[in-house]
Amino acid sequence: MTSAKSLHLKTLLLVLIMISVAPLGDMFLGKGMKQVGAMPGWELAGLYHFFFRAFTTGTIWIGIGLLLTFFVAYLVVLSWADYSYVQPASAASYGLIALLGHFVLRETISPLRWTGVLVICTGVLVVGHTHPRTTEHPSS
Amino acid sequence: MTMFVLYVLIVFVGTGGELCVSRAMKTMGEVTDFRPHAIARVVGRALLLPRMWAGVSLMAVAFFALLSMLSFAKVSFVFPATALSYATGALGGRVFLGERVTGQRWIGVLLVCIGVTLVFLGKG
Numbered sequence: 001m002t003s004a005k006s007l008h009l010k011t012l013l014l015v016l017i018m019i020s021v022a023p024l025g026d027m028f029l030g031k032g033m034k035q036v037g038a039m040p041g042w043e044l045a046g047l048y049h050f051f052f053r054a055f056t057t058g059t060i061w062i063g064i065g066l067l068l069t070f071f072v073a074y075l076v077v078l079s080w081a082d083y084s085y086v087q088p089a090s091a092a093s094y095g096l097i098a099l100l101g102h103f104v105l106r107e108t109i110s111p112l113r114w115t116g117v118l119v120i121c122t123g124v125l126v127v128g129h130t131h132p133r134t135t136e137h138p139s140s
Numbered sequence: 141m142t143m144f145v146l147y148v149l150i151v152f153v154g155t156g157g158e159l160c161v162s163r164a165m166k167t168m169g170e171v172t173d174f175r176p177h178a179i180a181r182v183v184g185r186a187l188l189l190p191r192m193w194a195g196v197s198l199m200a201v202a203f204f205a206l207l208s209m210l211s212f213a214k215v216s217f218v219f220p221a222t223a224l225s226y227a228t229g230a231l232g233g234r235v236f237l238g239e240r241v242t243g244q245r246w247i248g249v250l251l252v253c254i255g256v257t258l259v260f261l262g263k264g
Contacts, residue, residue, distance in 0.1 A: 116258025
């Protein structure tokens with residue numbers, strides 16, 4: 001039987017991995033899609049060329065690699081933790097992005113954005129104080 | 141109209157996919173071995189489950205919708221708009237996965253939704 005403390009600890013570790021790689025993946029995807037250009041419309045031929053361009057862009061693949069790492073960590077943590085716990089907890093990545101931007105990249109962060117980060121962190125702390133698992137495993 | 145369709149795909153179809161994946165992983169049992177080959181084996185076994193494929197397919201649809209939206213809409217609009225998925229996720233966890241979403245967890249989810257919106261409103 002896993003103790004509540006070790007359950008919290010390993011959930012925290014996996015969430016930390018998730019929140020570290022997901023923002024980087026999103027950043028590379030966003031950058032890559034701007035290189036690809038705007039979506040042409042809903043015509044099949046246009047969509048085919050649009051996604052072909054997207055999947056032949058190196059930046060997109062770096063983003064996909066980072067998001068795959070996120071996905072594996074996500075699958076592992078969901079093997080024991082509630083979805084309604086993991087999903088909001090992973091929002092801590094927004095706080096990490098702001099802190100990195102401010103302290104590493106020396107970006108100016110608006111007061112409204114700092115307020116948002118503070119509200120997210122409070123929300124994550126509130127969710128983090130609930131038990132990560134409230135259901136029994138179907139397999140148990 | 142395009143924006144609305146993409147929004148529905150990102151928020152509701154994406155959440156549906158994550159709920160399917162979550163359900164599939166619960167049937168696998170708790171991962172206790174964290175060595176890379178053991179994790180690879182768990183992921184491989186999970187990929188044999190139809191529910192996992194349903195979830196991954198729905199998430200892929202949401203992912204393509206997100207890529208499409210990011211190609212013409214500002215990131216500072218897209219992410220606050222999709223913050224609603226935290227609320228739909230908590231609701232889905234309760235309704236479809238039988239999770240006990242306590243008042244405390246709801247408050248946390250609500251704060252995350254508000255916070256994500258503020259972060260991106262304050263981006264400009």
